[in-house]
Amino acid sequence: MTQPDFHPHSPTRLTGAEILWATLVGEGVTEVFGYPGGAILPAYDALRKFPIRHILVRHEQGAAHMADGYARASGKVGVAVATSGPGATNLVTGIATAMMDSIPMVCITGQVSSKVLGTDAFQEIDITGITLPVTKHNFLVSRAEDIAPAIRAAFQIAQSGRPGPVLVDITKDAQQASAIFDFDGAKPRPYSPHPMLHCTDHKLHQAAELIRKAERPVILAGHGILQARAGEQIRTLAERMQIPVGMTLLGLGAFPASHPLNMGMMGMHGESWVNQAIQEADLLIACGMRFDDRVIGTPATYALKAKKIHIEIDPAEINKNIPVDVALVGDLREVLEQLLPLLPGRDGSAWLRSIEESKGTAAVRDIRNLPDSGHLYAAHVMHDLWRITEGRAIVATDVGQHQMWEAQYYHHDHPRTLITSGGLGTMGFALPAGIGAKFACPEREVWVIAGDGGFQMTASELATIAQEKLKINIAVINNGYLGMVRQWQEFFYERNYQSTPLVSPDFVKLADAHGIAGAAVRTRSELGDVVHRARQHDGPFLINFLVEQEDSVYPMIPAGSALHEMIRRPDQNPLIETPQDH
């Protein structure tokens, strides 16, 4: 078959469907995640002519999460494709997930013909209306000649400034009609940064002055470091000025976990000494983070002794949750590069020592290297996975207890190795997002970690793994409960475990039904062997970890409390370890 020149130097007449794929090829797309249907069929018909791999998902939500996971692992734009109506609405949770975490993604949906738009035609839905609050921008395209400009604009919007998802809804007749395809001519007007970016010399000097004079500074390292590729700059800032670093959930990996200045994760299930340091600090340097309610406890009690510098690309985030003293509004890497020359160095040893001392017994971590008591705790799983994979795997987690345990016990030294839904907290995210990550980084070891609840929300994507013959390892953390909800019921609803006990299928048999190998693990002594087996197995492998049922994530800030009011693991709990267990 002769392939059309999909990236022609001279404008060529193509159908709308061909223009769609040609434009995607021009934008560097090599994989799309999708599900065909009536209104997108012309596009699918043209797909075979283009060097793009299509991954058939089992539910469109999976397609959106795969595109999301692909984007998080690679930093490139992920692409999801769906048909009109239910295909499009099934994308919505995935789009909202990407929106909340600022993930660059382009979703393409088919739409009924422009002649019947607005007539409640079969599988017609106003998807641009529905996704308006959960996309950075969206387009309804009803003419073939508008497809290339819309797609190219979508890619620019998705990646520029604060990234986010963009949806392009293309009517069936636009796909069928023909137009002149001119990739270069369809180039969007040059990106103009948000007009309220504001990082003057005056502000930089103010910030530098605060940093130089601070006695107890803390860097709050967020997702923006990954987005702006500012890892080096953050590291220089921390090392040169001897400033300890606290991480947000989505920031994990942006600054090496093993770095001596990395204190660990902040917030609701963060390390108590990180939260304590934030409360004691006289300066917070917030880098690419948004003072989410899960990291501040309550605004009225948050870091009251601290001046705050906020380095952030989105002006709408300034003073949104926490008022700040100096806002440097711009690209994090560019701002830090301007700021660093103003910072000669500093001795921070006294403050670092006092943080180290404050750890005290709080540094006692639940399970590290505990002698095997026979019981299997989820924390064991995370810790041993971290040890066995040497912290090098890409880990996609779902939402809930296991997500927090992973964040506590799997130490991420490398950027883009933790793929997790932070803002929206979407259950069912891990499996499809892990698939997306595997496509983005086929050479990397990928682990999907999900609870028994969340896993079942998108477990149908096991079939996608089987069909695509992907080497993905899956760890189901099975405690027979919707664990985090159960934990809240235990703490705040008098152990009224309403609707949280969960009867699940035998996950190993479920995997087997898909032709996927698997094994169950009930004790810690079996854990290592089975994980080794999974890693060496030539093909996907699922491990059903049957863990302690009523374990809770500690420490914890109850909602509405201050950062320093963390609940510690009760003393009588057998999981308490000794301070030597590091």
Added chain:
Amino acid sequence: MLHTFVAYVEDKPGVLTRVASLFRRLNINIISLTVGRSERSGYSRMTIVADASDEAGHRIRASLYKLEDVAEVDDISGVSAVTRELALIKVAANAESRSGVFELAEVFRARIVDLAPESLMIEITGVESKIEGLIQVLNERENRVLEVCRSGKMTMRRGHHTSRVLRAMGVTADGAENPEALADNLPPIDPD
């Protein structure tokens, strides 16, 4: 407090929804919104008046700018500006009661733009309080107010202080270097 924004937005379908949706999402009530063609081809000009906390102005403006279709946003709450509203008011009036309404219209510098056997229509332009004053006086008379149609506020900064000029002067329009001070130096001219 009431915030007033002037926004230049692309003149295409769905833009009004995007702008309105932003306020809805922030749970902020739009008091009035006027849209019309502007001096720039392809762009409409909106005047948006919204009731929100004092600190909300920055975030609303920053969020408006995040909409792809929004080209320029000026927060003119508290700056020197001319604000006008247009109202059409239909009043029940017959041959006997008309003359009183005529007199009122004259006092308020309003115009009678339609006359029917049982009603007449008044056109009035001015600041909000002037329009409300006329409606109040009409209500106090025998003449029943049958219909009121108000345009919502339209606002323009005084002088040449469009944000483009401010930029050229090296002053940012977000008030960082206090453009209000510049505007305040001009003599106030308000014939009404």
